[in-house]
Amino acid sequence: MTKDEIFEFFRRLAEDNPAPETELEYGNAYQLVVAVALSAQATDVGVNKATRKLFAEVETPEQMIALGEEGLKEHIKTIGLFNSKAKNVIALSQMLIDEFGGEVPDTRDALVKLPGVGRKTANVVLNCWFGQETFAVDTHIFRVGNRTGLARGKTPEQVEAKLEKRVPQPFRLHAHHWLILHGRYICKARVPECWRCPVVDLCAFKQKVLQPPASRAKAPK
Numbered sequence: 001m002t003k004d005e006i007f008e009f010f011r012r013l014a015e016d017n018p019a020p021e022t023e024l025e026y027g028n029a030y031q032l033v034v035a036v037a038l039s040a041q042a043t044d045v046g047v048n049k050a051t052r053k054l055f056a057e058v059e060t061p062e063q064m065i066a067l068g069e070e071g072l073k074e075h076i077k078t079i080g081l082f083n084s085k086a087k088n089v090i091a092l093s094q095m096l097i098d099e100f101g102g103e104v105p106d107t108r109d110a111l112v113k114l115p116g117v118g119r120k121t122a123n124v125v126l127n128c129w130f131g132q133e134t135f136a137v138d139t140h141i142f143r144v145g146n147r148t149g150l151a152r153g154k155t156p157e158q159v160e161a162k163l164e165k166r167v168p169q170p171f172r173l174h175a176h177h178w179l180i181l182h183g184r185y186i187c188k189a190r191v192p193e194c195w196r197c198p199v200v201d202l203c204a205f206k207q208k209v210l211q212p213p214a215s216r217a218k219a220p221k
Contacts, residue, residue, distance in 0.1 A: 001149050003168070005202050009150065010171035012052070012198045013178040022128050024048065029104035029129045031055050033114070034064070034089055036121045042079050050076045061093035061102050088116025106130045110162035120156065123176070134170040135163040140183025141176060147187060150179075151205030 001009065023044040026032040031051070039047045054075040056062050064072065072086045079085065093112040096102055104125065105111055111122035123136035133139070137156040141163075145151035151162035167175045186193050194200050194208040 001166075001202065001204070003166075006048065006166055007168055007171075008148065008201050009148075009174060009202050010178065011169065013182060014171060014174070016198055017178065020174050020181055022177065023198060025051065025055070028059060029125065030061060031059065032129050033092070033104055033111075033117065033121070033125055036124045037077055037089060037092070037116045038076060040085075040116075040121075041081060046079055047136065061096040064089065064093040065097070074104075079211055085116065092113035092117060100211050103108070104129070106132075108134075119160075123160075127173070128174060131173065135160045135167070135176045136180075137163070137176075138180060139189075141179045143189060144179050144183040144187050147192070147203070147205045 024035040025038060025048045026035050035047055035051055038051065050216065054072070054213070058067055058102040066132065069086050069090045072089060073082060076082045076086060095114055099113075100110070105125065108119070108122045108126060111117050111125060112119060120136045120138060123134035127134045127136065137145070137160045142153075142156055142159050145153065145159040151159045151166060153159040153162055161174065171178075181200075186197050190207055191213060192205070193212070194203075194205075195210050195212055197203070200208065200210075
């Protein structure tokens with residue numbers, strides 16, 4: 001995409017959704033860290049179902065430590081990889097208490113030191129809570145970046161670097177949310193819904209699906 005096309009790409013996404021937000025539910029920075037860590041290889045819907053009751057009881061790292069690993073597992077057992085995630089959440093909670101006074105740090109270098117927190121999770125926290133212009137590349141953004149030609153790369157890090165370089169103001173703060181939502185609801189993995197895509201004419205994808213697939217279900221007689 002050219003610079004003008006990239007600007008128009010985000011202008012249209014912004015017009016459709018001026019104030020995009022993460023679909024994860026949380027009440028403070030600590031709960032956000034926990035929710036994003038739990039969301040790896042899981043859906044936001046599934047994480048929210050598990051964390052609603054958890055976050056009603058646990059708002060701080062200290063309260064999580066008091067709940068304990070087994071108690072946490074009871075809350076999140078419907079989420080994939082819940083055993084390892086519970087261990088990481090307890091460990092990151094203890095590290096927050098021991099090294100950061102119970103507060104969530106506002107730098108990527110500090111965040112990625114926390115168990116179970118990688119670069120993507122750190123970028124989400126920096127963007128959603130601290131208002132920093134970061135690009136958290138998940139599977140949706142990786143697909144959209146490569147498929148559209150917006151930011152091609154063989155790894156999430158390469159796509160992130162391209163986005164960092166190419167996304168213009170005033171779209172940088174919300175760019176990763178627009179891309180995630182676009183990939184989740186329109187530019188889907190199996191069958192992209194190009195027939196209703198607001199940026200279809202700017203997209204470099206050659207196998208566009210310009211008509212909805214015919215329903216397999218027979219109409220009732």
